[in-house]
Amino acid sequence: MAFESLAMLEKLEEVSAYSRIALRQFPKYEKFLLAAEIRTALTEIKRLLIRAAKRYYKKTTLEDLDIEIELLRSLVRESVKLQYIDMKRYEVWAAKIGEIGKMLGAWLKNVRAAQGGAETSEPAARTNPQPKGRR
16 A cells, blocks of 8 residues: 555554544434444445555545545534533534545645646647648
């Protein structure tokens, strides 16, 4: 696996551990609704991260990972709006998710730059020659 993915996997494990602690504060009736969605999002992020590390073409998988991180951020914001967690816990949780987002952004930027560099090294696009016709 790439260095980026290993560092992100470590951060994701930190977020996952913190999430377990935070999800204990949720009301009992939410443990199978919002808390389950948060756990599912974390599992999907881990799955996509491992998939991105293993794939040769990473861009689409990294973009899917970015979408899933945004979903997780949204679910965490929803939990603070519903007052299932306090603001302090939200700030810590959001900061941890933000670290993963920054790492992903840098990785995605590197992948896009590598693809952009490959595209610019190709020969220029062919221009259509003037049609041969009457002059």
